[in-house]
């Protein structure tokens with residue numbers, strides 16, 4: 096069976112190499128690079144579009160109920176950051192939808208219709224999100240606090256749904272089914288094909304958890320750094336607590352879903368699994384190899400730690416389970432196992448580290464509760480450092496995970512149906528386009544980081560004047576709680592802008608001279 | 611009427627919505643770019659305040675149209691993607707920079723370079739995008755596209771005039787829309803005469819450009835031109851009436867009426883074009899029929915669109931109602 100497939104794909108590969116000229120090879124490389132950069136750029140912001148509304152629902156909900164100004168301060172800070180992240184996410188996403196056509200015209204021409212339902216529904220999810228974000232960010236003065244809080248619900252739900260829809264498209268590229276093709280043209284496709292893809296359920300849940308982990312981790316990290324710099328007020332403690340809770344609850348769940356994912360991949364995309372594990376040759380009693388570097392020549396992993404039988408056990412719950420190795424397909428149909436194995440190990444390693452952190456924090460919290468100590472979350476310096484690292488670790492794990500999924504699918508753009516080099520643009524302008532994209536994104540990212548850094552170090556904003564609010568469009572301070580008191584914060588912070596708060600830079604004062 | 615035809619109609623309506631909402635946002639950027647003199651700062655502030663809550667929602671119409679195009683007519687999207695790279699990439703760069711610069715200016719507080727730099731980026735990229743989209747649209751009309759000849763669309767006289775026409779139309783819409791915003795608050799009322807002049811100026815520019823465009827249409831795109839003469843005259847008349855009425859309404863300080871009629875003026879042009887373009891998507895390369903995805907998928911998309919509209923329409927209505935009038939500043943202060 097395997098051999099027949101091998102022969103067939105050999106023939107197919109030979110037919111292919113004929114038209115593989117160097118120009119199209121570089122343009123494939125550049126197009127892949129550009130897709131990867133644009134997607135990675137987009138996903139860094141999209142995860143906040145998914146996670147942030149849920150966190151805001153919590154903090155603003157607390158404010159609506161308690162009118163505690165610290166909750167308001169958290170809400171205000173986060174909604175400002177969210178406004179910027181969302182806008183950049185939206186424009187980078189728009190760029191993606193154009194890029195799919197510009198970089199992969201043949202892919203879109205053949206399969207655009209198959210993905211139609213996913214993308215159409217996605218469009219409506221964006222609409223809902225963008226509409227209610229407009230109301231949320233600019234409606235502080237026009238809506239009652241409760242109505243304002245309610246506008247977060249459609250944002251949160253639509254953000255989550257937009258992940259659902261886009262992931263089904265990607266899952267279909269990984270495990271395409273329910274589509275009939277004749278001579279390279281789709282003659283019939285079940286409209287729900289993307290939703291029926293075998294990898295859709297686990298990819299969706301894994302991605303949603305990843306989005307929550309990244310959001311929680313980054314939020315926790317920002318406040319952990321603040322606390323490391325000596326700002327240990329209620330504002331920072333609550334920010335840290337919320338971020339860490341989200342991150343640490345999701346981390347163990349991520350392991351369960353990841354394990355499920357690996358089994359589905361083993362069934363549906365055995366070559367991807369082989370690349371993930373660095374397994375050169377088909378075998379029973381397959382070991383699980385931790386770390387190490389895959390050597391293409393020998394088909395072995397060097398310098399790795401082998402745990403005998405474990406891979407077979409994990410895949411089939413029996414050491415006799417046969418695991419297909421990379422050698423089952425001709426070389427030009429193998430993904431880059433060195434990269435995929437490495438990325439997989441990075442993801443799993445970071446995931447395990449976060450689970451360990453989760454367990455340790457959980458243990459300490461229980462201990463402190465028993466002893467009646469407050470705050471429950473440990474805030475010693477090593478803990479804070481760990482919290483600060485957890486955000487970047489989650490983002491890195493997510494990026495690595497995508498390299499596994501997308502890199503492991505190579506050389507297919509649609510697994511088993513269309514190769515990447517068939518799909519790519521023939522444009523001679525690719526080098527220029529690629530350079531331009533990289534420069535544009537680098538510039539935007541740098542500016543964004545500077546702005547977010549200013550926001551993060553600016554301290555809480557409490558009781559700013561209404562005059563400022565009319566200029567910076569979103570500042571939610573029109574309805575300060577009637578009983579607003581000096582909160583549990585450094586005195587300078589409640590003066591309006593945090594100018595005395597650590598860095599000494601004063602964001603709101605600057606707005607005057609530039610208009 | 612086949613399902614594919616219906617989807618094409620939905621696309622045209624989506625495009626109209628984009629032109630009337632998102633287009634006006636670009637036009638706002640144009641007036642930011644051209645703001646001069648004593649009132650320049652006030653004018654920029656007015657543009658920025660008008661854009662704030664709605665630009666992201668307005669912008670999704672474009673995504674909607676692009677998605678319809680690649681899901682419903684994948685083959686046409688493939689052709690567009692591989693022949694119109696230059697205008698599309700310019701439009702893309704414009705869209706990305708416009709959006710990013712807008713929020714960087716609003717929230718950056720100078721952390722990433724002075725706000726007015728971002729203001730300039732915002733203004734310039736707002737002006738580039740409609741031109742680029744106009745050029746791309748023109749190439750669909752002439753069908754003068756080929757793989758490996760990316761420069762053809764941007765060097766065609768017809769394309770360039772179409773691009774400038776698109777720019778003038780967005781500027782016209784923005785000026786008309788802004789009149790109402792400016793008139794709504796005593797603080798900005800002094801901007802109204804200037805905006806009225808701008809609306810008039812851009813309307814004249816649109817008229818002149820249209821006069822140049824028509825002969826070019828006949829020489830560059832005879833196929834579409836013939837159908838234009840057959841089918842599009844009512845739309846053109848509608849558009850002209852709308853344009854003139856809106857100027858009269860502006861003069862009489864009936865700003866809401868001016869908005870509606872200005873919208874009709876622009877929509878008339880788009881519909882006239884769409885009627886003449888049908889059944890071609892890219893003239894000579896792809897028609898609604900030949901490029902369509904399998905019927906079942908299109909039907910599913912149409913059903914999804916209907917369901918989506920059930921959510922979308924009330925939400926949009928809420929959004930525009932909520933922000934129809936200027937900030938209730940005084941009330942808010944009085945209450946708190």
Ligand code: HDD
Pocket residue numbers: 269294297298299301302304305306308309349350352353354356357358360442443445446447449489490492493494495496497498499500
């Ligand atoms: C916070 C991020 C994060 C963390 C901690 C983990 N993952 Fe993950 N992983 C992702 C983020 C991610 C991802 C970026 O979200 C991916 C890429 C595509 C997808 O659906 O999820 C992914 C893909 C992905 C795949 C490939 C799925 C496919 O191609 O269909 C597998 C097998 C795993 N993961 C397994 C794991 C295991 C066993 C983990 C152990 C803890 C783990 N992941 C932690």
Ligand code: HEM
Pocket residue numbers: 134137138140141142143144145180181182183184185186187188189190191192195221222224225254255257258261262302666669670673
């Ligand atoms: C795992 C992958 C993805 C996830 C989880 C995701 C999620 C999101 C979310 C939550 C948003 C809302 C904006 C924000 O909050 O930043 C968004 C925006 C957007 N995404 Fe993605 N996305 C993904 C991949 C893609 C891809 C592959 C495309 C294009 C083909 C795309 C196209 C868009 C577009 C056009 C927008 C802008 C919508 C708007 O204006 O509101 N996304 N995405």
Ligand code: HEM
Pocket residue numbers: 127128130131134135137138199261262264265268494497498501502504505507508515
């Ligand atoms: C948002 C998270 C995602 C990230 C970070 C990501 C990452 C990547 C990477 C690294 C590649 C290049 C693979 C290689 O050349 O080794 C790639 C390719 C690609 N991805 Fe994704 N991907 C994401 C989601 C998606 C989604 C949701 C879709 C489709 C709807 C998608 C469609 C594609 C396409 C069309 C290619 C190019 C063809 C290929 O190289 O296989 N990606 N992506």
